[in-house]
Amino acid sequence: MVLCICFTTHSAYAAEVTPENATKILRERCYRCHGGAAKEAGLDVLSLSNLIEQRGDSSSPSAFVVPGKPDESKLIRVLKGGEESYMPDEGSPEAKEMTQEEKDLLREWVAAGALFPEVKSRRFISETDILKAMRDYLLSIKADDRGNIRFYTFTHLHNNPDVSDLDLRYYRAALSKAINSLTKEREIILPIALPGTDESVYVIDLHRLGWDRRHLWESILGKYPYGLKFDFIRDETQKQLWKDVVQFSGAEVPYLRADWFVLTATQPPLYHQLLDIPETLMELEAELNLNILDNFLEGKVARSGYAKSGVSKQNRLLERHEAPGTPYFWISYDFLPRRAKGDLSRFPLGPQFEHNPFNNQAFDHDGGEVIWSLPNGMQAYMLVDGKGARIDAGPIDVVFDRSAVLGTPKIINGISCIYCHRNGMITDFRDELRQAETLGGAPRDHVLKIYPTDDAMQRVVKQDQELFLRSLEKVVGPFLKVGDDAKKLISEFPEPVGKVAEMYSRDLTARAMALELGVEKVEILQAKIDANRDLLRFGLGTMTQDPPGTLKREKWETQDGTSLMQDVASQLRMGLPYVPARSAGTP
Ligand code: HEC
Ligand code: HEC
Structure with missing residues (x-):
């Protein structure tokens, strides 16, 4: 065994210049005004793409951060004591608390290339993967119980490297909180992670939640803008798995996007229906x-x-x-x-x-x-x-x-x-x-x-x-009190349903759109859009520009019989839109 007693030139208190320490400072000293829902001056300190984006006109381009060049980085220039010297905002607690060491660390971090903590990349999970996991699960339980099993998917978020592991925890916590706020059962019922899906799909039992009455699932589906059926697609494996899952569960659409559900089921009319x-x-x-x-x-x-x-x-x-x-x-x-x-x-x-x-x-x-x-x-x-x-x-x-x-x-x-x-x-x-x-x-x-x-x-x-x-x-502890946060008080976490609402309302990037369609590589979707007049007619041309544009969530979901998402999926022959019977679920 080699023992290493390491000395550094830093003082005992100075933290090392690491991506983790730099983002910690940004989170503690800037994020309240420049991140999440609040983006003063259009700055989102925890988004690398936002930081390095070129702003201003081409004659004098500027970015909040120019990796390697602290003196050209607005984010460093505005720090108190720096060139322009007015951040954090005068009078804020952040201004009082931020130390010179922290400012120096940010400067050195930018000089060293402004690297963000490495996200352990998550493996891509396909529609076929989740269907297989669902089929296997349904086969593993008693035939009588299968009819009440439904699934919630986070797969489109899990597959998206722009969604952090921490955000995924909030999504899961929000699902658990929504479900447990929508049942009159005595027991707390945690959604169960579906094996083989890296916690990107969760199982619920309608009967245990008391949701097996009055066609509640159909009422939920009645509002769902993302329903696709795979009966007529070319991929034989996926088609067969889909048919099995539909048959075993007895549901026309046996799974839903969890983030959509969290937002929709906690608002009238579903909120009133589910809770009676x-x-x-x-x-x-x-x-x-x-x-x-x-x-x-x-x-x-x-x-x-x-x-x-x-x-x-x-x-x-x-x-x-x-x-x-x-x-x-x-x-x-x-x-x-x-x-x-x-x-x-x-x-x-x-x-x-x-x-x-x-x-x-x-x-x-x-x-x-x-x-x-x-x-x-x-x-x-x-x-x-x-x-x-x-x-x-x-x-x-x-x-x-x-x-x-x-x-x-x-x-x-x-x-x-x-x-x-x-x-x-x-x-x-x-x-x-x-x-x-x-x-x-x-x-x-x-x-x-x-x-x-x-x-x-x-x-x-x-x-x-x-x-x-x-x-x-x-209800939320098992999903939030993980890793560094294991010892935090439950009242110290942000409210998960509100957090999901905020993330959900952000505009869709081209990557998010591809993943919502189950397409792994954004370039493939872009090529398909370029080759398809109808998709261009839907207004998706901006998705293939460089850099790609974004799409409003409302637009993606707008239903005119079918939603834009369903229209696109059907153009790409990825599935047929699920259109609920008009009377379904109306109480
Ligand atoms: C209490 C709120 C608050 C905090 C904390 C705060 N800012 Fe700001 N910041 C603002 C506001 C408001 C503006 C926009 C108005 C202005 O330009 O004065 C702004 C503007 C900026 C700008 C844009 C300047 C420009 O000319 O485009 C940068 C860069 C910036 N802040 C960096 C930071 C950094 C880095 C931190 C953390 C070390 C930080 N801010 C902390 C409120 C805050
Ligand atoms: C914008 C934040 C906000 C929203 C949204 C909100 N409340 Fe409150 N609520 C408060 C505050 C703050 C109080 C404490 C008393 C006060 O300031 O009036 C409170 C107090 C209450 C109380 C008294 C019991 C207690 O917790 O102090 C009831 C009952 C209540 N709210 C019901 C509701 C219901 C029902 C809704 C949703 C329809 C709702 N509130 C939405 C902020 C909110």
Whole structure:
């Protein structure tokens, strides 16, 4: 054995100039403003292609990074103390925390060629490979059970070297979170990796999830823009495998893209269908064995009212119930601007209803948001209007998402709630009504009864949060707490469904498009496009330019009977579009 005690010229604290250390600095000091959803000045510090892309006109080209030439690299020139000296942005925590050593390291890293950490290349997995794995799996289980087996694929992402291993973890975690947020079963059900697919395909059992009722799978397929059938293709092996998988599972299309599913199933109408969310608050109360108004009259609610909310410009009231059907039930009362009886400090004892003895002190509200616990500890959500009728999205003058993280300020039931309520309950609200001395007598007594002290309220909201986090840990922990992240707290990870939404909404590169079609090499797709007038007519010409253009996800998915993706696949004779019967799945 050779022992090596290595000395370097660096000081004890200076980190080595490695791709890992350089990208770590970029992640910690720049990424918040220049990466992911935020790309100030068009800069994405963790994307090599973005960094080295030529900008400006051809007479004075410039790039954020010119490998080997730190002085010509904008990214280095703008660092504090450098030529232009204004990054990280003045006043940001990053500016305060970034050290001279870190700046030096970035400079040396660019001088050494700006190499990114090597991605261990993943093997290409073909449509035939996954079909074979599915067929083998179906053969390995009891014939009776096969009809409920379905598959979710990440193969198009696994095959794409632009998708990091870390991103793949978020995709898997998001699938698990979506599935477990869409079932009323007691158990937590993890999607199982399909052997032979390098964790790029996952198996679910419709029966275990309670999704084997009312043609739910067909309802899902009814929205699916990527369905292809392989009954009439030339490849005999693939054709036979497809037929077997279809026959054993009994499904017209037995597998779906997982990223599409995560986004679509967590939004109405599928969100409401899969979770069986009723059309009115009253029906929901009946299901959960809860009577909101009785609880109010009996003083069995805990409320907090406050003027400043994270989602509403008006004042807001939160109310918590316990019920036989769920460990907790939270509802908000939200108001339109300038609502006559919308001032909670004067009208804290609403809503108005026939037997409310406090109707003179009762507010009149315009909508509400409801959260309750699913039997497996995850959460279900509902949005209602002022009359308690279920709605799909919140009117933005009542509630809105200022971060517009899903590309819209509208709060959409399901996905928006899942994203913001990443840790279940949000604990940062403080009641202001218990202290207010606006009422006297019996109304005041009732206020004291149903508006508990801050401490008491914080205890319950934290306890409900714990309950959720315990389940979340089991649902996403196995997919996220891997490698360096094994010891991180589950609440410290980004919210996976929102992360997938963000990645999904990015424009398609030519490579991503090829892989979504199951074509391994982008050049092959490009050659086919160039040779096919119809494909050029679809507007795919930009994909063969140098450098290739990109395509909007909406355009790729737009359905006019069939989606653009299906049209392209069918032009290339890669499969026939699956077009759902129009009535399928409509409840
Ligand atoms: C708190 C947010 C924030 C952080 C952190 C931050 N930046 Fe910026 N950066 C901005 C904004 C905003 C702009 C665009 C406005 C401007 O030019 O002042 C910008 C612009 C830039 C530009 C473009 C300059 C140009 O003229 O085109 C570069 C390069 C840049 N930043 C590099 C970095 C690097 C490298 C880091 C990390 C070491 C970093 N930034 C950290 C907010 C930030
Ligand atoms: C933009 C982020 C955001 C979105 C989207 C969002 N919420 Fe919230 N929610 C909050 C914040 C912040 C609070 C804490 C109280 C406040 O600021 O009003 C909260 C509090 C609540 C509460 C009180 C219990 C608690 O956790 O504090 C309920 C109930 C609620 N939201 C329901 C929903 C439902 C249902 C949806 C989806 C239709 C939703 N929320 C979407 C940010 C959001």
